[in-house]
Amino acid sequence: MTSSPSKNAPDGVQMAMISSRMETIARKMQNTIFRTARSGILNTAHDFSCVVLTADCQMLSAAESLPNHTLIGPDLMCQAVLKHHPIMKRGDCFLHNSPYEGNSHAADHCMIVPVVDDGGVLRFFVLAKAHQADCGNSRPSTYLADVKDVYEEGALIFSATKIQEDYRTNQDIVRMCESRIRVPDQWWGDFLATLGSVRIGERELLALGDELGWDALEGYASRWFDYSEQKMIQAISKLTTGKITLHSAHDPFLGLPDGIPVKVEVEIDAENARITVDLTDNPDCQPCGLNLTEATSKSAAMIGIFNALLDHRVIPNSGSFRRIDVRLRENCCVGIPRHPASCSVATTNLADHVTNPVQRAIAELSAGYGQAATGPIQPPGMGVISGRDPHNKDEPFINQVHIGVSGGAGTPVTDGFLSIIHAGNAGMCRIDSVEVDELHHPILIDDRHLIEDSEGAGTYRGAPSIYSEYGPWGGSELTILYAADGTVTPAAGTRGGGSGGTCRAAMRKVDGSVVELPPCHGITLKAGEKIISHSASGGGYGVPTERDPARVIHDLAEGWISLERARDVYGVAVVGSRATDDLALDPVGTEKLRSKGRPLAAAS
Incomplete structure (x- = not known):
């Protein structure tokens, strides 16, 4: 339902100008993290997002952020902050990464700042989410798929924790993190970068409120949401009414020999411009780190819808979200987790088994829309590497690399996006520079190339797989942890398109021989040894x-x-x-x- 226009609502030109200003604020926040963060996962791979929200926790602007970070999670996290801290004061800042209260997973540390005017009235929130190279897990990795619960996972989890009051940092919490995180100096640099980001967002919004007036900004937000909803209505009305159920499954996994099946029911009501995704008929939370959070379950379904519409005029904000209904249940692996279920890998593997069936379902129902399946994720080419750097005083290092990941799905109008990485981040993360990775860490990347004949064939093909091979350099050892999906089940095609190529993990020994590795594994390579990675490719759309x-x-x-x-x-x-x-x-x-x-x- 659309809301009534506020008497302070701007006209179309003013609305466009204010929208541009809001996006500029989000970009300034993003630029702060990109230029000042210390870890490669932030300053190279760009695995962070910045958002502006209204005082009632509705997502307003996210600029070029990762959709699995920003579609619905910020709303839920700001609601959690208000629940625990109903009185907001200027100078407050909250650290939040709880997977049970709106976050994606524990490795995504979020800074949330209330924007409070001179009269003490809460006007907006700004939120910056930054993926941590190390978050205090029991092993050196941002992701731990093979843990039975959150206790075995071991990450530090903060529930709407006040990290600043009156702009002063709570040093107790800082010391807690520094004592638990393996690379405290790197974490502290990323902490300051994220904190600087939200404070810049706060400063810019306060200036905008002074310039235009808070009532004008409130009227803008109301009308912007209504406008966004109308764009979504127009897009959905072009689809074909119908209902379809598709099945997908995560590969067999440690302790789960049959994998994790996922059932996705999609219903399009073009006449009333609504799309419903029902995820309730799925298994309970599993004894592993693959369970989704409420935020990633909903966001994964919504990503599939936005991918399928193929209409960039539809603005992803709380206005367009009004036309989407994602049904979840508690204690479900693709629903709302119950503590102590681990959600360590909630942004990627199982989430893609929600996104992909949704975008394929819309393709099957509506010719000319939808997409094939994007390739599954997390081969060793995007593993978490750690060790000690013999060329830097034997200091510890840890980082997630994005050396070789592809996987884009064929669409009705384009071939697969080569460097999408996976459906959930929609290409917003970046493939690493070989030279930068080798400068940052004692590794040597021997090879990276596209694999011939690996694409999902179609009228529009999926992106081919990427081969990568790397190992330690300079006599050091290198530990690599990864959790690959798609080693058994490839990305599916749609409307006659072919399936993509599968993931592969292997190790090249010093003598040159190659041995296959398990899909979910941790390995320490000695000097002269290499890890080999094949990323999964995307499915094809249409008859080849x-x-x-x-x-x-x-x-x-x-x-x-x-x-x-x-x-x-x-x-x-x-x-x-x-x-x-x-x-x-x-x-x-x-x-x-x-x-x-x-x-x-x-x-x-």
């Missing part, structure tokens, strides 16, 4: 033999597919060769191949 031959020839020239795959899967005949750089379409041969209707071949 309907792919534009020019696109096939492009992929062939780039070395992403072979001549045999071009012929046998896409039904495209060519003349010339890659070696002589004179590949060209053979139209007669292509017509013959495609008239035969050759069967689809799976990715290798």
